[in-house]
Amino acid sequence: MLETPPIWFLALAFLGAIGPLVFIHEFGHYIVGRWFGIGAETFSIGFGREVAGWTDKRGTRWKVGWLPLGGYVRFTGDMNPASMGQDLDKLSPDLRARSFHAKPVWQRALVVFAGPAANFLLAILIFAAFIAVNGAPRTPAVVAAVMPGSPAAAIGLVKGDRVVGIDGREIRRFDDLADYSRLRPGEEVVITVERAGRSFTASTRLASVTEADRFGQTYRVGRLGIATGERVFEPVPPLQLIPEAAGITWSTIENTSVGLWQIITGRRPLEELGGPIKMAQVAGQVASIGWFEFVQLIAFFSINLGFINLLPVPMLDGGHLALYAVEATRRKPLGAQAQEWLFRGGFAALMTLMLVATLNDLSSVGLWQTLGRLLG
Incomplete structure (x- = not known):
């Protein structure tokens, strides 16, 4: 560790x-x-008293605040960093023309x-x-081994089976299956499997597993209980790089929204909600x-x-x-x-x-x- x-x-x-x-x-x-054509009065990284800054030729004050937990752009016509507007009738014609709220x-x-x-x-x-x-991850969701006593074993998955769907969601690669399962420990899911050219569906409850990272921090995750073959990365043509990366970004947004909704609805404990201190801890550990x-x-x-x-x-x-x-x-x-x-x-x-x-x-x-x- x-x-x-x-x-x-x-x-x-x-x-x-x-x-x-x-x-x-x-x-x-x-x-x-x-x-x-909107004027900007302040561009701030951080909140609170200014630590350092300068004013450019357009009159925008670029500054750094002492509390580095966010930032803001204060546009012409804003009363405060939350962008609540001033009364436009009280602004001069020049300021009104450059006002955000106009x-x-x-x-x-x-x-x-x-x-x-x-x-x-x-x-x-x-x-x-x-x-x-x-290259892009392309490891197929083909079963190389089934863990004894796992949800996969309970529904009879065997070596060579290919998982092609879960809860109606298409599975193209193992990462899709792993990401979906990880966020749903202990939940009932419907698996669609291809075997020898034929497909079938089966319902099972994902295992709830507590995992520890290399720094000893623990996380509760869901597992189906299968192992796949060697991880595969395939080259991607230059014109497909952005669409491929956008797909990963969208998948991350989906997973984030699912995790937040689970906390809101009580399916995940509120203790899993982290803030700046947790972010700093993770950033330092990963760095x-x-x-x-x-x-x-x-x-x-x-x-x-x-x-x-x-x-x-x-x-x-x-x-x-x-x-x-x-x-x-x-x-x-x-x-x-x-x-x-x-x-x-x-x-x-x-x-x-x-x-x-x-x-x-x-x-x-x-x-x-x-x-x-x-x-x-």
């Missing part, structure tokens, strides 16, 4: 991962806003969506680069393994950042998009008071979520156990 790196290394790895991702996210907002709703929606889209695009480019170098693994982790972090920001929660990009959808339907925005209450509720929800995630993080690093020993 590997030792967890020191705290300073975890902090550096976290900043090395999250800093560029926040910049990419906010630059997506910024550059699309520029295309639509633009058509479709332009504002594209500016907001551009942040998450930039994170997804970064992940696609990283995956495409890896596929160009190593200590190697650059290849660390860059791959950055791609997954980027997808998660884009996904979380698209959740329909006020204060997040998804909350803004939901309000714009209401505005497009009603042909007018919600009233200022209604928006203010929604943003307050969204802020409270985010702070509650952050508190729960932080408490989980502190538990995962053994703080409560240490305090118990000291106080005992």
